[in-house]
Amino acid sequence: MKSKSEIVEVKALPFAAGFNWSTGFQMQRFIQELANRKILGAKCPECGYTYVPPRSRCGKCYTKIGEENLINLSGKGTLVGYTTAYVKLDGQGNFQDLEEPGIIGAIKLENADSTIFMPLEGIKPRDVTEGLKVEVQWREETKGELADIRCFKPT
Amino acid sequence: MRRNVAIIGCGQTKHSSKRRDVNLAEMVSEAVYNALEDAQVSPRDVDAFVVGNMQGFGGIAQPEQWLGDSIGAPGKSVIRIATGGTTGGSVGQGAYYTVASGLHDVAVAVAWEKHSDSKEAGATTGLLHVGLGNFFHAASYGLSLKNLVATSAVGAAAGVAVYQAMFYMYRSGCSIEHFDMVAAKARRNAAKNKYAHLQWPGCTQEDIAKTEMVVYPFRYGHICPASDGASAIVVAEENLARKKARQPAWFKGLAAYSDEENQLQSENFGGVGVLDPSEQKGCWMSATKAYEMAGIKDPKKEIDIAEVYQPFPSQELIFAERLGLFDEGTAWMALEKGETDIDGRMPLDPSGGVNATNAIGSTALQRILECALQIMGKAEEHQVPRKVHNAVAHGWGGVTSYITVTVLGDSPGR
Numbered sequence: 001m002k003s004k005s006e007i008v009e010v011k012a013l014p015f016a017a018g019f020n021w022s023t024g025f026q027m028q029r030f031i032q033e034l035a036n037r038k039i040l041g042a043k044c045p046e047c048g049y050t051y052v053p054p055r056s057r058c059g060k061c062y063t064k065i066g067e068e069n070l071i072n073l074s075g076k077g078t079l080v081g082y083t084t085a086y087v088k089l090d091g092q093g094n095f096q097d098l099e100e101p102g103i104i105g106a107i108k109l110e111n112a113d114s115t116i117f118m119p120l121e122g123i124k125p126r127d128v129t130e131g132l133k134v135e136v137q138w139r140e141e142t143k144g145e146l147a148d149i150r151c152f153k154p155t
Numbered sequence: 156m157r158r159n160v161a162i163i164g165c166g167q168t169k170h171s172s173k174r175r176d177v178n179l180a181e182m183v184s185e186a187v188y189n190a191l192e193d194a195q196v197s198p199r200d201v202d203a204f205v206v207g208n209m210q211g212f213g214g215i216a217q218p219e220q221w222l223g224d225s226i227g228a229p230g231k232s233v234i235r236i237a238t239g240g241t242t243g244g245s246v247g248q249g250a251y252y253t254v255a256s257g258l259h260d261v262a263v264a265v266a267w268e269k270h271s272d273s274k275e276a277g278a279t280t281g282l283l284h285v286g287l288g289n290f291f292h293a294a295s296y297g298l299s300l301k302n303l304v305a306t307s308a309v310g311a312a313a314g315v316a317v318y319q320a321m322f323y324m325y326r327s328g329c330s331i332e333h334f335d336m337v338a339a340k341a342r343r344n345a346a347k348n349k350y351a352h353l354q355w356p357g358c359t360q361e362d363i364a365k366t367e368m369v370v371y372p373f374r375y376g377h378i379c380p381a382s383d384g385a386s387a388i389v390v391a392e393e394n395l396a397r398k399k400a401r402q403p404a405w406f407k408g409l410a411a412y413s414d415e416e417n418q419l420q421s422e423n424f425g426g427v428g429v430l431d432p433s434e435q436k437g438c439w440m441s442a443t444k445a446y447e448m449a450g451i452k453d454p455k456k457e458i459d460i461a462e463v464y465q466p467f468p469s470q471e472l473i474f475a476e477r478l479g480l481f482d483e484g485t486a487w488m489a490l491e492k493g494e495t496d497i498d499g500r501m502p503l504d505p506s507g508g509v510n511a512t513n514a515i516g517s518t519a520l521q522r523i524l525e526c527a528l529q530i531m532g533k534a535e536e537h538q539v540p541r542k543v544h545n546a547v548a549h550g551w552g553g554v555t556s557y558i559t560v561t562v563l564g565d566s567p568g569r
Contacts, residue, residue, distance in 0.1 A: 023178055062199075
């Protein structure tokens with residue numbers, strides 16, 4: 001047990017660190033196209049591996065992937081893995097019980113090779129199985145933001 | 156028994172204030188693939204990556220985790236090193252260890268900084284971020300956090316270097332005009348280096364002297380920029396090096412030392428650490444050890460060029476002396492005579508150095524890279540006019556007391 005004199009208490013910091021990351025040209029296109037309810041993938045011109053979200057260099061064969069290698073994906077896919085969450089953080093460092101358990105799925109979109117992780121709605125946790133066919137659900141008004149993809153639902 | 160190791164390829168990005176067109180991974184991959192192309196090595200032939208930037212800078216805690224795919228690192232050995240401002244020097248030396256040990260035959264060392272990913276100007280956010288780690292520790296000694304931030308983080312490295320410069324001026328008899336001369340030379344040299352940031356063809360001492368005083372003895376024109384950019388070198392064992400490069404740049408000697416001359420123990424704590432922050436004993440120790448390993452007995456005669464870590468012009472003079480290239484307190488006299496110009500007797504920072512280009516995490520690797528270019532004869536417009544047999548690359552950082560010294564040569568030397 002520490003005595004009080006050994007503890008320096010810091011109540012507030014005299015500064016805040018803010019960041020402003022650039023996304024790169026592929027990710028920028030991806031985000032912009034969400035406004036048009038389109039999901040873009042990047043298909044490696046050499047080995048054909050398709051990344052979603054898109055990127056500019058193939059991690060498999062080191063080939064450069066350009067804007068011309070972006071392809072439209074259907075928004076349909078297959079659940080390859082999932083988990084169910086029962087609690088959330090309340091922003092104060094505490095857990096809070098969720099009213100309804102939330103499912104988070106690893107989804108492989110048609111014609112893509114990488115997976116994306118998104119909330120899965122419209123199904124009870126006990127009914128979820130790998131191999132489930134799912135489809136993207138857009139939010140009402142799409143603005144060209146990551147949040148435009150609301151969740152996925154079984155087809 | 157360590158193996159002979161050489162640099163066989165160099166790659167950089169163009170340095171500028173803002174690279175908003177690329178994300179961090181894309182920017183770093185530019186340097187890596189430029190280096191691989193220069194070395195004529197396929198990414199498949201690379202066994203290991205040693206990578207790094209300033210800890211906490213750019214707001215990404217583990218950048219190597221997400222840029223690995225973009226530089227061809229999957230399935231390869233990856234080590235990230237972060238030693239503050241010296242990071243690039245440690246990254247370059249790390250690649251040497253990787254290959255000299257016999258563990259791997261080809262390693263890529265890459266280092267970077269992307270200041271524009273921070274919201275505040277220049278390196279402020281990054282330094283505050285690093286500051287957090289160090290200052291909580293300092294606060295436990297009973298120092299006011301606010302004062303600490305004000306004296307060292309906001310003053311950035313300048314907050315340290317001003318005291319260092321004042322001590323050096325007093326000790327050596329040099330004046331602020333000599334700092335004008337160093338800064339003008341850095342910008343002139345940078346104008347000949349297509350990758351450099353602050354390029355000012357024909358910049359004169361008078362041009363710099365006209366800029367406003369920021370914190371005595373530094374004028375605005377004395378202070379380095381905050382740059383976005385990356386640098387990479389390809390390091391290989393002897394057989395491959397001889398096959399791939401017409402003139403490899405051989406690692407001959409290296410060392411890294413620190414002493415108690417520490418920001419948190421000197422001026423911010425009322426000078427309990429050392430009395431003279433321009434003493435920089437860590438540099439003297441590193442140089443002595445690196446020259447010994449390289450078989451260099453008289454650096455004044457045997458070293459042909461030096462890339463000195465000089466975000467502030469006073470540091471080119473201080474460290475050139477600590478590297479044994481000039482007698483104590485005399486570097487400014489050599490500067491006056493033009494001996495440190497590109498075509499001088501002992502060219503210092505022919506690339507323009509950190510004073511002209513400052514992507515912090517990569518700056519000390521750039522010193523090694525620039526020495527390699529001079530030895531390989533690939534420095535193009537800023538190539539020094541005579542054959543370079545031995546070159547010394549220096550890095551300064553940590554919490555202002557950690558030094559790397561790397562000696563490169565045109566033969567393995569043993």
